[in-house]
Amino acid sequence: MSILVYTESENGSFKKIAHEAVSYAKGIADMMGTSVTALAVNANDTSELGKFGASKVLEVSNDKLNNFNAEAYADVIAQAAKQEDAQVVVLTSSANSKFMAPLVAVNLEAGYVPNVTELPSSSSPFTVKHSVFTNKAFSNTEINTNVKIVGLGKNAFGIKENETSATTEAFSPTLSEDDFSTEVVSVDKATDKVTIADAEIVVSAGRGLKGPENWGMIEELAETLGAATACSKPVSDMGWRPHSEHVGQTGKPVASNLYIAIGISGAIQHLAGINASKTKVVINNDPEAPFFKAADYGIVGDAFEVVPQLVEKLKEF
Numbered sequence: 001m002s003i004l005v006y007t008e009s010e011n012g013s014f015k016k017i018a019h020e021a022v023s024y025a026k027g028i029a030d031m032m033g034t035s036v037t038a039l040a041v042n043a044n045d046t047s048e049l050g051k052f053g054a055s056k057v058l059e060v061s062n063d064k065l066n067n068f069n070a071e072a073y074a075d076v077i078a079q080a081a082k083q084e085d086a087q088v089v090v091l092t093s094s095a096n097s098k099f100m101a102p103l104v105a106v107n108l109e110a111g112y113v114p115n116v117t118e119l120p121s122s123s124s125p126f127t128v129k130h131s132v133f134t135n136k137a138f139s140n141t142e143i144n145t146n147v148k149i150v151g152l153g154k155n156a157f158g159i160k161e162n163e164t165s166a167t168t169e170a171f172s173p174t175l176s177e178d179d180f181s182t183e184v185v186s187v188d189k190a191t192d193k194v195t196i197a198d199a200e201i202v203v204s205a206g207r208g209l210k211g212p213e214n215w216g217m218i219e220e221l222a223e224t225l226g227a228a229t230a231c232s233k234p235v236s237d238m239g240w241r242p243h244s245e246h247v248g249q250t251g252k253p254v255a256s257n258l259y260i261a262i263g264i265s266g267a268i269q270h271l272a273g274i275n276a277s278k279t280k281v282v283i284n285n286d287p288e289a290p291f292f293k294a295a296d297y298g299i300v301g302d303a304f305e306v307v308p309q310l311v312e313k314l315k316e317f
């Protein structure tokens with residue numbers, strides 16, 4: 001019996017969410033009196049996984065898995081779960097994980113819950129809290145199947161160091177033609193900028209910026225902080241910014257550590273998509289703007305004065 005955690009990597013390096021997922025799996029393992037097995041696919045160096053609580057690392061090395069393929073990856077995870085007799089499989093809630101999780105669930109005849117925010121409140125029945133309706137509510141759900149699959153929400157649990165001595169083992173899953181009914185032959189990044197999904201910090205701006213010509217200071221602030229840029233819906237509707245930057249209920253969800261909203265009123269549809277962010281900072285010249293009620297820190301002021309000063313100060317560090 002064990003807890004299996006799939007550790008996402010890109011170009012051989014683990015993503016931060018992989019460390020978070022191992023930390024979370026260790027929390028479940030401690031609750032259930034078992035240990036964590038981490039599954040790593042084509043990762044360069046898996047030694048770091050022991051730091052977060054993995055006792056064993058299954059290393060898969062297979063060129064056919066260089067590009068993510070939901071069917072093949074789901075099959076690999078299911079085979080590892082069977083080999084390890086996993087009671088719980090921990091995935092993340094990344095786009096790739098959400099794509100393949102139902103396939104893993106079918107293969108293992110397991111119940112699956114995405115967007116999980118906390119450790120299970122009890123192991124029997126196995127009850128997990130997860131966000132629903134684009135983070136507007138939480139649901140507590142029991143998973144009643146023998147094998148349980150949880151998709152951990154980004155930034156929901158945090159990274160917890162839990163030094164464990166991990167053994168490594170090569171794992172060679174059997175891959176068939178069925179696993180490659182579709183095959184990604186290449187992936188070309190549209191931009192080298194930090195993406196909203198991966199960003200620790202998101203700098204977002206709204207109609208208060210008056211026009212697309214004023215985004216230079218937003219880009220500069222984002223660059224200074226190593227942040228992704230985002231915008232409110234009307235801004236992308238008017239073509240001031242690309243649709244890929246639209247965040248909110250009908251746009252991309254944001255679960256960053258820091259979300260800076262500049263000249264955005266804080267409409268319910270905007271907040272619905274960004275309220276999973278840990279710390280929210282609002283810059284708005286209207287002290288009555290609804291966003292201030294949802295903010296951790298607020299600056300009442302003109303963005304055209306505040307943002308350049310902020311950039312200047314940040315550049316001193």
Ligand code: FAD
Pocket residue numbers: 205206207208209231232233234235246247248249250251262263264265266267268269270273283284285286289301302303304
């Ligand atoms: P505004 O509401 O115009 O607010 C601009 C803000 O800028 C104001 O608070 C103003 O005080 C401030 N401001 C003005 N000048 C300055 C200055 N110089 N310095 C600082 N602050 C200044 N919206 C989304 O964002 N995402 C969504 O996913 C989304 N989905 C929607 C779905 C539906 C079904 C509907 C009906 C609406 C949706 N909307 C969404 C739209 C949403 O209701 C709001 O209309 C929108 O979020 C407002 O955008 P905004 O805050 O940029 O603009």
